[in-house]
Amino acid sequence: MAARLCLGATATDTGGSIRQPAAFTGTVGIKPTYGRCSRWGIVAFASSLDQAGPITRTVRDAAIMLRSMAGHDPKDTTSVDAPVPDYEAAVGASVKGRRIGVPKEYRIDGMSAEIAALWDRGAAWLKDAGAEIVEISLPHTRYALPTYYIIAPAEASSNLARYDGVRYGCREQGRDVSEMYEKTRAAGFGPEVRRRIMIGTYVLSAGYYDAYYVRAQKVRSLIKRDFDEAFASGVDAVLTPATPSTAFAQGEKGSADPVEMYLNDVFTVTVNMAGLPGVAVPGGLAANGLPLGLQLIGKAFDEETLFSLAAAIERAAPKIELPQPWWREG
Secondary structure (H helix, E strand, O other): OOOOOOOEEEEEEEOOHHHHHHHOOEEEEEEEOOOOOOOOOOOOOHHHOOOOOOOOOOHHHHHHHHHHHOOOOOOOOOOOOOOOHHHHHHOOOOOOOOEEEEHHHHOOOOOOHHHHHHHHHHHHHHOOOOOEEEEEOOOHHHHHHHHHHHHHHHHHHHHHHHHHOOOOOOOOOOOOHHHHHHHHHHOOOOOHHHHHHHHHHHOOOOOOOOHHHHHHHHHHHHHHHHHHHHHHOOOOOOEEEOOOOOOOOOOOOOOOOOHHHHHHHHHOOHHHHHHOOEEEEEEEEEOOOOOOEEEEEEEEOOHHHHHHHHHHHHHOOOOOOOOOOOOOOO
């Protein structure tokens, strides 16, 4: 999308994999409400978190694509049978009187000054467009990352167990079935996937299931309740950063310490655990010349409000000047 090789792309988001790449590349990415889009044909990673959505260059394009993608699919029992609004009509709609929550818990220790300043600018842009900015509290945010990294690997270990070389996935030859399983799963999955499968198998094992997985599900309910209470208080959407930094170089994070990479999900995983829609929209460039993105979180099945607010930010934010197309001379 960022290279302008296509007009729109489909993607999946389990903990931020639509919104973070969009923020890193100056594109627009929306993770719809859980159940809004069919996931049929997608390799399941974490079934209670996975959701499909579009990545585009503009908010309007995202609205057009989502309207085409959304809807009930009898092949996916988690897809919701509900009317699909005209999302494009929401782009450009007035945001006057909308109440935008700014969660104090998202001002984490070590947040860069640039990200904090971008967040403040985003709030100012929405205020200038007529929205009201209010501080809110999402107290269980602090537990979001450890909770996510128990639930997601647990579901992944269950979902990916079928890729054993018998019916699904590649097959490596072995002297017997056990060796064939071992070689197949070692060859078929990369290091990070294998790591998550092992974590998930551990937290689901006898003696640890209650201590880890059951407890994580209880905390997940509390995280969702935080959002429910914020929206019940009259907040229409929540504004946060999309990522804690600009894009990092290939191999810069996670090679020595995987947790360093996991920390990048701090602003996005709560949305998946609560089943809510979230959109990343470009906010300009950092001092190093790389894009920065803002995130808007909405009520369940209220993507229309997100599109109207995202369009307001898009109009106000400085435009990202694209480099000379690499496929042309001069």
